[in-house]
Amino acid sequence: MITLTHYLVLSGILFSIGLAGVIRRKNLLLLFFSTEIMLNAVNIGFAAVAKFYGDLTGQMVAFFIIAVAASEVAVGLGLLVLWYKRNGTIDLESMQEMKG
Amino acid sequence: MQNYLYIALFAPLAGSLFAAIFGARPKNVITGIVTSLLLFVSWLASMKLLGYVDEHHIVHVKMMDWIAAGNFNVDFGFVADQVSVIMMVTVTTVSTLVHIYSIGYMDHDRGFNRYFSYLSAFVFSMMILVMSDNFLGLFIGWEGVGLCSWLLIGFWYYKKDVSTKENPAISPAYAANEAFVMNRIADLGMLIGIFMIYWNLGSLDYDTVFANIGALDGSTITLIGIFLFIGAMGKSAQFPLHTWLANAMEGPTPVSALIHAATMVTAGVYLVVRSYEIYSLIPDVGYFIACLGAFVAIFAASMALVNLEMKRIIAYSTLSQLGYMFVAAGLGAYWIALFHLMTHAFFKSVLFLGAGNVMHAMDEEKYINKMGGLSKVMPWTMGIMTIASLALAGIWPFAGFFSKDKILETAFSQNHYFLWFMLWIGAGMTAYYSFRLIMMVFFGEEHYKKEGKHPHEAYPYVIAAMIPLAVLATVAGFFEHSFVEFVTQLLPEFEPHVSSGAFVFLLLVTLGIAISGITLAVVKFRNGNFDHFFKKLGVYDVLFNQYYIPDFYQKAIVEPYGKLSEFAWKKIDMKIVDATVDFIAAVIYKSGDKARAMQTGNLSTNLKWMAFGFVILLAAALLYRPGM
Amino acid sequence: MEAIAFYLFSAITIGMFAIVVFSKNALYAMSALAGGMIAISGFFFMLDADFLGAVQIIVYTGAVMALYAFGMMFFDTTKDVKENIKETKIVNALWISAVVILVVIVSVPFLSDQVLLDASTSDYKVIGANNPQAVGIFLFTKYLVQFELAAVMLLVAMIAGIILVSKKMDISLTTMDEQIEKEEFDIKEAK
Numbered sequence: 001m002i003t004l005t006h007y008l009v010l011s012g013i014l015f016s017i018g019l020a021g022v023i024r025r026k027n028l029l030l031l032f033f034s035t036e037i038m039l040n041a042v043n044i045g046f047a048a049v050a051k052f053y054g055d056l057t058g059q060m061v062a063f064f065i066i067a068v069a070a071s072e073v074a075v076g077l078g079l080l081v082l083w084y085k086r087n088g089t090i091d092l093e094s095m096q097e098m099k100g
Numbered sequence: 101m102q103n104y105l106y107i108a109l110f111a112p113l114a115g116s117l118f119a120a121i122f123g124a125r126p127k128n129v130i131t132g133i134v135t136s137l138l139l140f141v142s143w144l145a146s147m148k149l150l151g152y153v154d155e156h157h158i159v160h161v162k163m164m165d166w167i168a169a170g171n172f173n174v175d176f177g178f179v180a181d182q183v184s185v186i187m188m189v190t191v192t193t194v195s196t197l198v199h200i201y202s203i204g205y206m207d208h209d210r211g212f213n214r215y216f217s218y219l220s221a222f223v224f225s226m227m228i229l230v231m232s233d234n235f236l237g238l239f240i241g242w243e244g245v246g247l248c249s250w251l252l253i254g255f256w257y258y259k260k261d262v263s264t265k266e267n268p269a270i271s272p273a274y275a276a277n278e279a280f281v282m283n284r285i286a287d288l289g290m291l292i293g294i295f296m297i298y299w300n301l302g303s304l305d306y307d308t309v310f311a312n313i314g315a316l317d318g319s320t321i322t323l324i325g326i327f328l329f330i331g332a333m334g335k336s337a338q339f340p341l342h343t344w345l346a347n348a349m350e351g352p353t354p355v356s357a358l359i360h361a362a363t364m365v366t367a368g369v370y371l372v373v374r375s376y377e378i379y380s381l382i383p384d385v386g387y388f389i390a391c392l393g394a395f396v397a398i399f400a401a402s403m404a405l406v407n408l409e410m411k412r413i414i415a416y417s418t419l420s421q422l423g424y425m426f427v428a429a430g431l432g433a434y435w436i437a438l439f440h441l442m443t444h445a446f447f448k449s450v451l452f453l454g455a456g457n458v459m460h461a462m463d464e465e466k467y468i469n470k471m472g473g474l475s476k477v478m479p480w481t482m483g484i485m486t487i488a489s490l491a492l493a494g495i496w497p498f499a500g501f502f503s504k505d506k507i508l509e510t511a512f513s514q515n516h517y518f519l520w521f522m523l524w525i526g527a528g529m530t531a532y533y534s535f536r537l538i539m540m541v542f543f544g545e546e547h548y549k550k551e552g553k554h555p556h557e558a559y560p561y562v563i564a565a566m567i568p569l570a571v572l573a574t575v576a577g578f579f580e581h582s583f584v585e586f587v588t589q590l591l592p593e594f595e596p597h598v599s600s601g602a603f604v605f606l607l608l609v610t611l612g613i614a615i616s617g618i619t620l621a622v623v624k625f626r627n628g629n630f631d632h633f634f635k636k637l638g639v640y641d642v643l644f645n646q647y648y649i650p651d652f653y654q655k656a657i658v659e660p661y662g663k664l665s666e667f668a669w670k671k672i673d674m675k676i677v678d679a680t681v682d683f684i685a686a687v688i689y690k691s692g693d694k695a696r697a698m699q700t701g702n703l704s705t706n707l708k709w710m711a712f713g714f715v716i717l718l719a720a721a722l723l724y725r726p727g728m
Numbered sequence: 729m730e731a732i733a734f735y736l737f738s739a740i741t742i743g744m745f746a747i748v749v750f751s752k753n754a755l756y757a758m759s760a761l762a763g764g765m766i767a768i769s770g771f772f773f774m775l776d777a778d779f780l781g782a783v784q785i786i787v788y789t790g791a792v793m794a795l796y797a798f799g800m801m802f803f804d805t806t807k808d809v810k811e812n813i814k815e816t817k818i819v820n821a822l823w824i825s826a827v828v829i830l831v832v833i834v835s836v837p838f839l840s841d842q843v844l845l846d847a848s849t850s851d852y853k854v855i856g857a858n859n860p861q862a863v864g865i866f867l868f869t870k871y872l873v874q875f876e877l878a879a880v881m882l883l884v885a886m887i888a889g890i891i892l893v894s895k896k897m898d899i900s901l902t903t904m905d906e907q908i909e910k911e912e913f914d915i916k917e918a919k
Binding site for chain 1: 741834866886
Binding site for chain 2: 019022023025026031092093095096097098099
């Protein structure tokens with residue numbers, strides 16, 4: 001029997017994998033990938049809660065998350081391309097101006 | 101009537117505040133005129149109160165509550181009874197005339213406005229002191245006069261320190277600090293006395309305290325009396341806290357006239373007279389006070405015999421006369437002490453004012469061996485100073501005769517023959533040095549011509565300000581009878597009882613020694629300096645250096661204390677206290693410095709910190725659940 | 729049945745996303761991301777969220793991954809991504825501890841009882857409708873404002889995307905040819 005707990009555990013694991021990517025990745029594009037992973041993990045959680053509580057609100061929220069993620073990717077990639085054209089690299093280490 | 105009391109009390113304050121507005125500006129004579137006018141108003145109010153107060157009417161007001169903490173209740177209360185109204189009249193009379201005099205004396209001083217502000221503030225504090233109806237108000241006034249005295253002694257604070265060989269007072273700033281610190285030491289004693297009064301009686305109002313003081317046991321009352329007298333010792337410069345008075349002459353001369361002759365130094369006498377209920381219960385302490393007073397009388401007079409600075413001679417004579425007052429107060433003759441206080445205020449202040457005239461004319465010269473023959477140029481000043489010196493020496497019909505004579509009678513009548521003898525010798529010395537001063541300044545060879553100075557008489561209005569005081573110095577003695585009747589409505593009656601034969605004998609003997617002192621001085625100094633006689637005697641150096649007491653204080657007290665202070669500063673304050681504070685600051689600074697490493701511009705680092713915070717929150721959610 | 733599907737899909741998803749995060753090749757990462765998205769839509773279908781599953785495939789796998797694929801064309805993807813990660817221990821500790829705590833919160837019974845509410849708190853039960861119809865009803869009644877706002881946001885994103893990467897936006901498109909001709913004429917005149 002798959003209960004809500006299973007889905008939530010899965011969602012948590014996927015979220016942490018995304019977190020690992022966010023922390024580890026130095027390439028900005030790959031950082032975006034990891035962000036996508038996190039968003040998807042959360043979607044699973046919302047959909048699972050919607051199913052097990054009989055409330056369709058969770059699916060609605062997941063839907064809107066998908067919409068927002070799509071627009072975010074569009075704008076983010078546009079900016080990323082501009083930056084690459086201007087600086088020739090999208091490595092995070094090169095984007096540091098503060099001395100710490 | 102209450103309004104008169106408030107006017108008398110607050111008019112000087114109004115003057116002081118008015119002058120303070122002009123404090124930093126160049127001289128504006130309006131400050132002097134306004135303050136003098138306000139003091140005249142205060143004098144008028146005091147005279148009105150003098151006319152009003154009698155056996156059945158005294159003015160007692162409670163201005164407002166001050167402290168109400170548990171069982172401790174003290175008010176701002178003021179009383180105009182017989183003793184305080186006499187003091188009020190004395191203070192306001194001398195103050196008004198000194199203010200008018202100062203307008204002329206401080207003519208060219210750039211701190212003119214500041215001076216009048218301080219002077220009026222002093223009068224205000226003195227009025228609080230004499231008009232207060234409880235010990236704490238008295239203490240407030242006490243401290244106030246101490247403060248204003250410090251401000252005024254150190255008026256020319258910018259003068260540099262010099263060695264004690266050049267000037268025993270080192271500098272005005274040093275003398276001011278010396279005066280203030282010595283007063284402070286004595287104030288500790290007075291505070292302990294006040295604490296003891298409160299501890300044992302639960303109140304500080306005069307009425308309550310004096311009504312219940314008899315209920316305490318003898319040793320407590322003795323201690324209270326001793327401690328209060330220690331406070332009086334500081335203010336009235338009794339031995340051993342006397343060195344500050346001579347050095348206080350660094351201030352302007354009107355200040356010396358007002359503060360160190362007529363008012364502040366008499367505050368100690370006022371305290372003893374006011375607390376007569378306490379002192380009449382402890383005659384042993386009173387006898388000690390009287391002995392100390394007599395000792396100071398001779399001690400100070402001896403130092404005045406050879407001193408060469410004009411104001412210091414007069415300062416020592418003040419010290420000596422204070423000794424006389426304390427003899428009277430110590431022996432229970434309180435009204436006599438008050439009477440001598442009043443007459444002394446008149447002739448001593450005018451003596452100082454005359455000295456101020458001379459110094460002003462001689463371009464601030466203070467050594468009398470550089471003067472001489474000034475009677476030709478300054479006849480009025482000479483006349484007034486001679487009158488004052490006659491009063492000081494105790495010659496009939498001048499005021500000093502009556503009051504000083506009464507004191508000697510008191511000592512004799514209580515069979516304290518040694519005390520009487522000391523006072524008698526002191527009278528002779530007083531007469532001698534007063535006229536030594538007169539002769540060396542106004543007669544004899546004109547040394548000042550060698551220095552190329554051109555002295556002139558003071559302005560007419562300055563002389564006019566001095567004349568009322570000279571008149572009072574002459575005639576005040578004749579008011580003795582009405583004075584006694586008035587004051588003994590409050591103070592205990594006291595008549596020295598001597599047989600009529602002894603009375604005449606005493607009178608003649610006292611007059612005799614005074615006249616012989618005068619004659620000696622006049623004869624010997626008519627043509628020149630007589631001090632070489634003393635020099636041959638060998639005691640000259642001892643007397644000239646004030647028995648080396650200031651040097652002793654410097655070596656035994658001041659220097660070790662200075663070293664202790666320096667040690668406390670370098671080792672304790674800087675190494676321990678400062679280090680602790682700096683350490684706390686350094687900890688914060690360093691932790692901030694290290695935390696700064698968090699703020700790199702690196703996105704990856706920021707994300708790491710974000711994830712870290714996320715994990716922390718998760719852990720917190722795990723550990724701090726609702727209902728836990 | 730359901731359990732097998734669940735575990736299969738979760739294994740795929742976790743594997744794919746692990747490749748995204750730990751791989752050195754950008755192309756592999758992108759492909760794995762696309763695979764993971766498809767697997768997630770499988771979950772949606774298992775959870776009776778038909779509409780959401782379809783949307784996931786169309787929007788995410790189709791549109792978003794296509795965007796990423798186009799974006800990849802700009803960057804040099806033949807090289808391996810060089811990353812020097814400082815303090816690997818701390819990094820790994822962070823995400824592993826996140827996993828552990830999350831799983832613990834949700835699964836440990838006495839904790840999860842306080843975290844998870846009782847079932848059926850909804851006040852909206854659409855009767856006799858399949859999921860797309862239900863979603864449609866919800867979307868245009870209860871969540872209408874959010875829907876409209878999301879539409880506006882998408883419009884804005886689209887315009888932003890266009891502006892960010894296009895050139896010569898200050899010249900009207902219709903007169904662009906004439907403008908180019910005029911410029912070339914001016915250059916000739918200057919010579």
